[in-house]
Amino acid sequence: MGVKDLHRLGACEAARMIREGAVTSVEVVQACLTRVREVDGQVQAWTFLDPEYALAQARAADEYRMSGQTIGALHGVPVGLKDIIDTADMPTENGSVLHAGRTPSRDASVVSLLRAAGAIIMGKTVTTEFATRTPGKTRNPHNSGHTPGGSSSGSAAAVAAAMVPLALGSQTTGSTIRPASYCGVFGLKPTHGLIPRHGMFQLSRALDHVGLFARSVEDIALLLEELAAYDERDPDSRPRARVPYRAVAAEAPPLTPMFAFVKTSLWERVDADAREAFEELVGHLGDRVEEIELVTPLEEVLEWQRAVGGAEIAINLRREWEKGRDKLSAALRARIEQGREVRALDYLGALGRVPELNASLTELFEQRYDAILTPAAFGTAPKGLESTGDPAFCAVWTLCGMPALNVPLMQGANGLPLGVQLVGARHRDARLLRTARWLVTHLANDASQRGGMAQV
């Protein structure tokens, strides 16, 4: 790989080469900045990017390494941050004119963790309005007439377009899985509470998750390993034993994995080409996959998700609604107005159903399956930039706080990426990554043996 292709390096590879002195952080960051100059006019993934400041961080990282001191696992590697993640040295505007020019005084927990691991904070990526549905400026890097998905639009697009090897986003319904699927990258929403959310814009305590974007399972595992941490400032964070995510993800599974294929009532609305691709994938997995149904009707779960999300969005955006509702999009205003009318009875009732649903899902994993396999979205990225697409396929796993991963395995009839969503048991994030790696490797091997499988 020549210096001009360094922007295509994965995070593990880049970190290794920087550690070994094969390349410098400045060279990697420089290559990424060049890539940004080349493609971001089209993609528009960034809302804040100061090339000089990124290079200054890279120079400092190189000097630090040269001094012989111990360096972190992400030393010198550039990372993009969704613009709802507070940074003390860059603006954080939450995708709304109401927060224009806002510069926080402190780093979010994840930013502190990234800096401690030696990462270069490349810049801030475009988010939809307050991480909800009203789109930002970003376009799909595979076809600029299509949405990149949302709400982590810029993070997914920046990683897909190789402007940066890693990026952070968030997910409150489907804001990581969906853009990862539309843009053709790996996107992980880890177990709820596993990565602390302190210092990120809060939309919903019950539903908000940090989201990770990368171009390989290994890179996702590396990033997760650096960010899974206890932070008492996140009320849902708990002290836990350290898990070696990278090592586990790299292992071969002790038994060939079993998948539970979950279609739900949404299946009929999935695009025909996507349905076909999934049937082919399932056929290909043979007796490694079984179709199952959720014990709770999906419509009911979606209703709980609406009650919880609606009420929490209304409370978390109450100041913006009270003082500046004319500067909110009509769609968000309507959503808040609806959320303001949710009864506590329905909100608490919905939250109260989650443990039971979770217990029934946990049982699936304990009894038989390594992962649930389900679409990430209704098809490839929809045409147009007015909508970021429908997150319904992500709602159950978000409400249940289960780890979910988009695996960019397929393509639609239009040539755009089409993701497979794998879902694991709560706090079995490492096993989910190991299973995903098996799936990717298995299909690649099969494809090469059989002379190529069109959609893999």
Add this chain to the structure above:
Amino acid sequence: MGVKDLHRLGACEAARMIREGAVTSVEVVQACLTRVREVDGQVQAWTFLDPEYALAQARAADEYRMSGQTIGALHGVPVGLKDIIDTADMPTENGSVLHAGRTPSRDASVVSLLRAAGAIIMGKTVTTEFATRTPGKTRNPHNSGHTPGGSSSGSAAAVAAAMVPLALGSQTTGSTIRPASYCGVFGLKPTHGLIPRHGMFQLSRALDHVGLFARSVEDIALLLEELAAYDERDPDSRPRARVPYRAVAAEAPPLTPMFAFVKTSLWERVDADAREAFEELVGHLGDRVEEIELVTPLEEVLEWQRAVGGAEIAINLRREWEKGRDKLSAALRARIEQGREVRALDYLGALGRVPELNASLTELFEQRYDAILTPAAFGTAPKGLESTGDPAFCAVWTLCGMPALNVPLMQGANGLPLGVQLVGARHRDARLLRTARWLVTHLANDASQRGGMAQV
């Protein structure tokens, strides 16, 4: 003390004597049962009490001790349990005909902890309807024409009437502090989450606390030391380092304690004789006490408390309301109906204000004071059995999850007990007990030196 007075033994003393073989558990339990026979026709503190079963437990405890095995801190000591605390071997009817005959299959966490410490589960004490405001049959042991307070009516009365040295209750607004004040015993509502609530009837996750009743600070400390525990089945329980409550409570404070006297806007509604008694107490403490005001108007806090409690009561009693509302008292029905209409926005808004209020209160303790001193109630136990009295003086500390202790220091003009409420910083329960012990000792010493202080 003769065998016939063994029911008057405190828990520490009884446990010590049993451990040393000076008395047997059978003798202590027998004495308590005799006391029940003598006074409970009048007081009616118990809703379930099987003398033979209590004695069988005591015999087993004595045999166990005789075998030479290590025994727990409460070995052989009888404890009464509010009838909202599940017991696998006795009915638990939650004070409602809707749950008549209900016998749980498992012990509540606190019952397991008590049994592990060697306690004898004496029986179940009367609660108001679902631990809310509609009275049970219990009367004030000092004057049966007066209420014992609620909702832990039977537990407070049973300890006050020396039918048992220890009892457990609960507090969601003022259900431990108020009956302890009316009945003239120590009543502790520890820090929220410190004692696990799994297996107790849930009225409100945010507000429910386990309550402890005893006749001395030492006995409260002993009971707290056995019950403070982590239990993952209580979502507000957290692992914590073990605190030696008994040892700390028994220490002399390193500095003479300072008290913050909090009157609030409720003060004007306090009975004249109680106001006078408090002014005298405060005068007596001299420069050890300063009057302070809460930063948040009390009316506002009471409104938050109503929103949180109302919404949570509505969700936790939804099945009873849906299926048997004609068997609920009119008062509870009205309260549920009100709670059902609380908006999630107001519920979450109220909950969201608590951390800030807590921070301002924590500051008081860090800067200057050892405890807040405030009335436990508006006066002595009101006449009549139709109402259990007004819990408003307890609402702030319950909402904030701060430890609160009723200290039975005074009497009203009618000769009935009048409690002083001491409130401590969250998780400073041990320091609160130490401060309370200082106050009790200090006033007793002064009284003996000055030839007696009428109300102490």
